[in-house]
Amino acid sequence: MSEVGRGGTRREWLRWATDRMRDAGVPDPAREAWRLLTPSDCEVPAFVTAPDATVDAREAASLDHLVTRRCRREPLAYIRRSVEFYSRTFRVDPRVLIPRPETETLVDVVLAMEPGAPPGHVVDVGTGSGVIAVTLALALADRPIVATDTSGEALQVARENVRRHGVSDRVRLFHGDLVCAPCDILAFAVVVANLPYVTEEEWATLAPEVSRWEPRGALVSGADGLDAIRRLVARAPRILLPGGWMVLEVGAEQGGEVGAMMRAAGLLQVRSYRDLRQIERVIVGRAPREDGT
Ligand SMILES: C[S@@+](CC[C@H](N)C(=O)[O-])C[C@H]1O[C@@H](n2cnc3c(N)ncnc32)[C@H](O)[C@@H]1O
Structure with a gap:
């Protein structure tokens, strides 16, 4: 589990994902973090409607997994499979x-x-x-x-x-x-x-x-x-x-x-x-x- 861990809000998760991607050399990390964490089929994602809501353990595990994959430089299209x-x-x-x-x-x-x-x-x-x-x-x-x-x-x-x-x-x-x-x-x-x-x-x-x-x-x-x-x-x-x-x-x-x-x-x-x-x-x-x- 990440430094943000179970207690982090969505806003903190975005910041943390951006920092990890920057460290991994992903170009334009802030934009990539946003694209990665907001599902493409969702018109108004929870990251917009409830940025200060705490991410629960299940969501945290799934976000952590996504960020880890992208930091290994796996393209977003392969992560999303579409x-x-x-x-x-x-x-x-x-x-x-x-x-x-x-x-x-x-x-x-x-x-x-x-x-x-x-x-x-x-x-x-x-x-x-x-x-x-x-x-x-x-x-x-x-x-x-x-x-x-x-x-x-x-x-x-x-x-x-x-x-x-x-x-x-x-x-x-x-x-x-x-x-x-x-x-x-x-x-x-x-x-x-x-x-x-x-x-x-x-x-x-x-x-x-x-x-x-x-x-x-x-x-x-x-x-x-x-x-x-x-x-x-x-x-x-x-x-x-x-x-x-x-x-x-x-x-x-x-x-x-x-x-x-x-x-x-x-x-x-x-x-x-x-x-x-x-x-x-x-x-x-x-x-x-x-x-x-
Ligand atoms: C640049 S990708 C294009 C894939 C798809 N047409 C597209 O535009 O996204 C080239 C494709 O050609 C295939 N390929 C490479 N050499 C080939 C050949 N001699 N005959 C047929 N297909 C070949 C590759 O396996 C690959 O799927």
């Missing part, structure tokens, strides 16, 4: 990458491109928790969706999210590399991917919340971070239907290189989109139509 993406709640745990806000830009771009794509399937390559596949399935009622991942553990989480959002009949999950052999669809109207794009060197510099907790295979992809993306783009002529779009999330400063890869693979109308922080984040390219345009 994250918001596109205004929906998804299950996450250390088997999957925590979806990032910039990936909502990737979804926005797919939704903007989709009306111009030919009839056919959408594939989400490297689906992780399944947030992209589920969000697209809910937005695109007429598109069957396929999602793949090399991590069987990630696919277990994706399956849970697919079920939770009621799209099991619309999203098929496959275990394997890129657009893998078990998948019986040969070519797609849209190939969307948020594959790993962190370099080996960057990995060592990432915050403990990432390097200690998130799956390395979801983040790192070779010396320049582009191994998986390079292999996927090289396959574009085979896996895209004529007129189909490839839509890829990339790291800051990778846009130029990935755009060049797409042009070298024969894709047309290659261009990029920025995320909300004005970082070039999404690169798109289109397979030539039957008439070569």
Whole structure:
């Protein structure tokens, strides 16, 4: 039990949690303490309505446990086992990458491109928790969706999210590399991917919340971070239907290189989109139509 112990008020608990997090090196400890101790599904938490109420023994034990986990630099999303993406709640745990806000830009771009794509399937390559596949399935009622991942553990989480959002009949999950052999669809109207794009060197510099907790295979992809993306783009002529779009999330400063890869693979109308922080984040390219345009 903590120094605040059984007798502490909620206000004291917040102060104490902030101090412990500061000592553990958690960035912005006061905000983190507030986020950690106030449940996300509670509109007006007891920490606001009754800050001077004494925390009982049961609540104290649970708060102490939460603070200890966060001080070990476990991300809040794993502690809560959930994250918001596109205004929906998804299950996450250390088997999957925590979806990032910039990936909502990737979804926005797919939704903007989709009306111009030919009839056919959408594939989400490297689906992780399944947030992209589920969000697209809910937005695109007429598109069957396929999602793949090399991590069987990630696919277990994706399956849970697919079920939770009621799209099991619309999203098929496959275990394997890129657009893998078990998948019986040969070519797609849209190939969307948020594959790993962190370099080996960057990995060592990432915050403990990432390097200690998130799956390395979801983040790192070779010396320049582009191994998986390079292999996927090289396959574009085979896996895209004529007129189909490839839509890829990339790291800051990778846009130029990935755009060049797409042009070298024969894709047309290659261009990029920025995320909300004005970082070039999404690169798109289109397979030539039957008439070569
Ligand atoms: C950056 S995470 C993205 C997860 C999710 N799509 C998202 O946006 O939150 C990359 C995912 O790609 C998977 N992955 C890595 N290499 C892969 C490959 N060669 N083929 C398929 N999936 C791969 C990882 O297991 C991980 O789940």
